[in-house]
Amino acid sequence: MKLIAANWKMNMTPSQTREYVEKFLPLVEMVQDREVLLCPPFTSLCVAQELLRGSSVKLGAQNCYHEPKGAFTGEVSIDMLKELGVSYVIVGHSERRWLFGESDELINKKLTACLKAGMRPILCVGERLEEREAGLTLKVVETQIRLALSCLEEYTDSLDIAYEPVWAIGSGNPATPEDVQLVHAYIKDLLRDINAKHRGESRVLYGGSVNPTNAGDFLHMENVEGLLVGGASLNPETFSQIVKSY
Numbered sequence: 001m002k003l004i005a006a007n008w009k010m011n012m013t014p015s016q017t018r019e020y021v022e023k024f025l026p027l028v029e030m031v032q033d034r035e036v037l038l039c040p041p042f043t044s045l046c047v048a049q050e051l052l053r054g055s056s057v058k059l060g061a062q063n064c065y066h067e068p069k070g071a072f073t074g075e076v077s078i079d080m081l082k083e084l085g086v087s088y089v090i091v092g093h094s095e096r097r098w099l100f101g102e103s104d105e106l107i108n109k110k111l112t113a114c115l116k117a118g119m120r121p122i123l124c125v126g127e128r129l130e131e132r133e134a135g136l137t138l139k140v141v142e143t144q145i146r147l148a149l150s151c152l153e154e155y156t157d158s159l160d161i162a163y164e165p166v167w168a169i170g171s172g173n174p175a176t177p178e179d180v181q182l183v184h185a186y187i188k189d190l191l192r193d194i195n196a197k198h199r200g201e202s203r204v205l206y207g208g209s210v211n212p213t214n215a216g217d218f219l220h221m222e223n224v225e226g227l228l229v230g231g232a233s234l235n236p237e238t239f240s241q242i243v244k245s246y
């Protein structure tokens with residue numbers, strides 16, 4: 001089933017979350033053929049969990065820490081997320097990589113912790129503009145995925161991957177259909193190369209300036225098995241249109 005995920009980033013207080021979810025749920029009530037995921041900030045997980053109970057909309061977190069507990073001021077563990085009904089965690093978003101200095105090594109540790117705890121990660125990968133212009137897109141994506149999955153080769157079916165070109169995020173300038181097809185097909189081949197027993201159960205999502213006008217086009221593409229939506233997910237009507245686009 002295709003996965004349509006909302007990444008709210010640092011937006012929405014708990015009371016705004018309540019208002020959003022109350023408007024959003026009736027709008028997507030009839031949707032059965034795709035999985036819908038909301039990833040609010042940590043501070044809104046509790047209220048979101050309460051409101052999503054009994055609905056098929058899933059709850060995700062935007063980040064996590066890999067240690068189970070201890071002296072890690074400001075961090076949030078996977079057990080803490082699990083208790084709030086979180087079933088997905090976004091790992092390695094480009095904002096984490098480039099604004100907060102997350103390395104491939106740290107991303108690998110986070111993936112390891114998620115996968116061993118039975119939490120499904122959405123691993124984000126994507127090239128920066130200068131890398132794209134230098135013709136390095138596939139190389140960058142391959143390196144990010146290989147390093148993220150190092151020593152986790154047998155888990156290729158237990159995560160989803162979001163291809164999010166850094167230059168397309170929040171820019172109003174999405175990747176072209178040709179680029180998306182090419183990179184997604186490459187990622188699928190790469191997973192089979194990493195794990196000879198790969199069963200093809202990990203979805204490859206596209207993210208970067210998705211909106212209600214272009215969402216259907218992306219979802220029709222071969223190898224696009226979902227979307228990770230930032231800005232356009234902040235309004236419940238707009239996001240519901242994306243969820244329902246064909």
Ligand code: PGA
Nearest residue numbers: 169170208209229230231
């Ligand atoms: P955008 O963000 O939809 O605002 O481009 C996507 C993302 O960062 O996940």
